[in-house]
Amino acid sequence: MPKDIDVFPDFQRGELTFPAIPLYQYDGDVTSEMASGLSRTEALKMLEYMLTIRNFEETIVKLKNGKFEPLAQYKFIGATHLSIGQEAVAIGAMSALNADDYITSTHRGHGHSIAKGAYALEKASPEYLMEFVAGDGDPADPRGLLDCAIQEHLNRTMAELFGKEEGYCRGRGGGMHIADFHSGHLGANAIVGGSYAIAAGAALAASKLGDGKTCLCFVGDGATNNGISHEAYNFAAMAQFKEGCPVIFLVENNQYGMTGQERGEVTGVEHLARRGAGYNEDNMHAEVVNGMDVLAVRDAVSRAAELCRSGEGPVLLECMTYRYMGHSLSDTRETYRSKEEEEAWQKRDAIKTFATALAKAGVASKDEIRLMRDIARERIERATMYAYSATDPDPSTIYEGLLADTTSDEIDPKWATPKEALHAEPIQQNRDGQGRILYRHAVIEALQDEMLRDKRVILYGEDVADYGGAFQATKGLFEVFGRERVFNTAISEAAIIGTAAGASMAGLRPVVELMYIDFILMTMDQLGNQAAKNRYMFGGKAKLPMVLRTTIGGGKGYAGQHSQSLEAVATMFPGLKVIAPSTAYDVKGLLKAAIRDDNPVVFIEHQHCYTNTDAVPAEDYTIPIGQARIGREGTDITVVAYSWMYYQALEAAEMAAEEGISVELVDPRTLRPLDVDMIAASVDKTKHLVVVQQAPSVGCYGEHIAYAVQDRCFDAMKRPARIVAAHDVPPPMAAPLENENLPSPEKILRNIKEVLGR
Ligand SMILES: Cc1ncc(C[n+]2csc(CCOP(=O)(O)OP(=O)(O)O)c2C)c(N)n1
Ligand SMILES: [Mg+2]
Structure with a gap:
């Protein structure tokens, strides 16, 4: 049925206009805020935590320079992207969010992490605090218990920077990759702009799950020029999200990328907030905020969160601030900025101005402020000594946290899709007399089964909705589940994968489609640096139950950019599972297993297999990920082939049989983890190995199969393994x-x- 969106223009003369973007509109102060509800305690907390962040960062400087006296000899390794000068942004923003709202952060994220954790603890129950401090506090003394929890939070943060087991990420992430899932902190990102789509995905999850959460995405000014920013802004602003996408993109504009300046140098705009006008009719509610005024930031983020909660997200805020130090401690700043400029900003220092305002409004005396400074120093000293004497991770635990060993095989019946939520009767695949259906129909059946079983499973990608996917492998699902669960995206491959990663970290189980595996190269950061790493890097604490379905082509004259077999691009990343089934039976069982798996899975279908038929039980079944299958038994030689190549190898095996050669054909089905045991057992028997694959011979996954098997079977083998591959050229078009x-x-x-040797 045609869409009901009218795309015919009226061709009338006119002009496009945009609503104005507000600049520095906040005109409140401590007194006005207190008159409208800000408590004295809350006001003091803001100063206390700004001082805590400042002291934390100054301690890193001292540690790096050997000036932290108790540890003068300590060699601090790791990155030193400090946020001195920017404290008001972190604190203003976090004081405005709910405890369970999400954030994503950046390489300059110590302040975000301290602020998010502290405010989450401030708002937590005594039971939660007791659990957080592992029984160390006294529930009868709430203030003492909170103090204890804040100290524990700082200890864990500092321990992560020291690379210790007690750190938030067990020393796997370090200062540039802190995440704290207790507090909704979905992770800092050392890829500039890397978290844009993660945040939009987490917000998508919040909206679909209806849990009322918002996700605030901290990004630097430099990050706004990375391609993913465009894809994520557009994704979040899609008109089809009638409930909005509750994400706040907060650009922490500290005036420099590393040394390049957005304003006047590497962009053509004065204000990055202006970009909001490009994405939806209300400019994404963009505004420019004084990031040196903690109350102005708090005000803007409160309003932004309110917009998100009332279904009007996304929001874009640009907070003007300044980093006092260099990009990192090895940057002396002299080549690109002047002392005068630095002094001008320091005169507006957010901590000094807020402390003065509190004193002037009679909220805190100078002595009280001095005391807060001392407390901050003491807390950070304790955290530093704690981190120093915490445990070094044991090298034997290096694999811990890589893959989740859980699935959603057993789920609470509350997740089942209620009948009333269906827009049409579920699809019944037509089976022939032998129970056979098409490979593409096995995809649909698996998706539908899992979507019925678990309403957290949603499906999106390019053209997957009304059209049913470029290869009709999602046909009919839109009609059954509606736009809430099956929707088209813009042509934004990186955002498709990044949002799936973020959504999976926030409770959904998304299945997303990439039309051709060739387009995976558009997504490399989101797949390789984000989806694959977010569990391990964050200490094994995140779960990413997402499936990326894609297809291999070839043999159709589509040439270099639509015919590649790029599975090795996925198998190269620890943290991903990769499946490439050849039969419809395996498609159904493995796709269902992939959807239930709590790890990111790349599921590779083959365009030539879509019209193959196979007996596929209509009943529910799964096939364990990581188990190969013997497609044909034999004794003389083992041939390993997957996906479409399985059929080429099968034909070769039949031809070989006519010449008296007995081929054992193994289909690994799953590439990562590879069932080396089964292949090795076969090779121990046949003593010969040929691996067949569609990709070119250099840097292919077949090399890994050959290596892994030879490593196990060298003594049994009579000849080295042979890889039968494409030539070392991009796929050409002409048929010959x-x-x-x-x-x-x-x-x-x-x-x-x-x-x-025949
Ligand atoms: C994709 C990517 N490109 C380049 C870098 C190197 N790098 C790290 S931080 C940085 C500057 C980022 O500027 P901005 O987003 O404004 O954040 P800020 O450092 O100012 O907080 C650069 C170029 C990187 N980490 N990731
Ligand atoms: Mg910057």
Whole structure:
């Protein structure tokens, strides 16, 4: 049915106009805020935590320079991106969010982490605090208990910077990758702009789950020019999200990327907030905020969170601030900025001005402020000594935290999709007399089963909705589940994967589609640096139950950019599982297992297999990820082939049989983790190995299979393994060239015979 969106313009003369973007509109102060509800305690907390962040960062400077006296000899390794000068942004923003709202952060994120954790603890229950301090506090003394919890929070933060087991991420992440899932901190990101889509995805999850949460995405000014910012802004602003996408993009504009300046140098705009006008009719509610005024930031973020909660997100805030130190401690700043400029900003120092305002309003005396400074110093000293004497991770635990060993096989019935939520009767696949259906229908059946079973499973990607996907492998699901669960995205491959990663960290189980695996190269940061790493880097604490479905093509004259077999681009990342089934039976069982797995899975379908048929039980079944299957038993040689190449190898095996050669054909089905045991057992028996794959020979996954098996079976093998691959060229278009390029049954047979010396 055609969409009901009218795309025919009226061609009338006119002009496009945009609502104005407010600049520095806040005109409150301590007195006015207190008159409208800010308590004295809250006001003092803001100063206390700004002082805590400042002292934390100054301690890193001292540690690095050998000037932290108790540890003068200590060698502080790791990055030193400090946020001295920017404290009002972190504190203003976090004081405005709810305890369970999400944030994502940046390489300059110590302040964000301290602020988020502290405010989450401020708002936590005594039971939670007792658990957080592992029984160290006294529930009868709430102030003491909170103090204890704040100290514990600072200890864990500092311990992470020291790379210790007690750190928030067990020393796997360090200062640039702190995450704290207790407090909704979904992780700092050392890839500039890397968290844009993660944040939009977490907000998508909050909106779909209806849990009322908002996600605030801290990004630097430099990050706003990275491609993912555009994709994420657009994703969050899509008109089809009738409930809005509750994400606040907070640009912490400290005036410099590393040394490049957004204003006047590397962009053409005065204010990055202006970009909001490009994404939706209300400019994403963009505004420019004085980031040196903690109350102005608090006001702006409170309003932004309110907009998000009332279904009007996303929001874009640009907070003007300044980093006093260099980009890192190795940057002396002299080549790109003047002392006068630094002094001008320091005159507006957020801590000094807020302390003065508190004193002037009679909220805190000078002595009280001095005392707060001392308390901050003492807390950070304790945290530093704690971190120093905390435990170094044991090298034998290096794999801990890489993959989750859990699934959603057993789920609470509350997650089942209620019948009333369906927009149409579920699809029944037509089976022939032998129970066979198409490979593409097995995809649909698996998706539908899992979506019925668990309403956290949603499906999105390019053209997957009304059109049913470029290869019709999602056909009908939009009609059954509606736009809430099945929707089209813009052509934004990086955002598709990044949002899926973020959504999976925030409670959804998204399945997303990339039309061709060739387009995976558009997503490398989101797949390789974010989805693959976010569990390990954050100490094994995150779960990312997401599935990226994609397809391999080839053999259709589509040439270099639509015919590649790029599975090795996914298998190279620890933290991902990769599946490439050849039969419809395996598609159904493995796709269901992938959706239930709590790890990110890349699920590779093959365009040539979509119309193959196979007996596929209509009942629910899963196939364990990581188990190969013997497709044909044999005794002379083992051939390993997956995806479409399985069929080329099968034909070769049949031809070989006519020449008296008995081939054992193994389909690994899962590439990562690879079932080396089954392949090795076969090779121990046959003593010969040929690996077949569609990708070119250099840097291919077949090299890994050959290596892993030879490493186990060297003594049993009579000849080295042979890889039958495409030529080392991009896929050509012309049929004679493409035919020459793809491994054919004849070519496979020739190699089998060579390996056997026949
Ligand atoms: C994708 C990417 N490109 C470059 C870098 C190197 N780098 C680290 S921080 C930084 C500057 C980032 O500027 P901004 O986003 O304004 O954040 P700020 O450092 O000012 O807090 C650069 C270029 C990186 N980490 N990631
Ligand atoms: Mg910057």
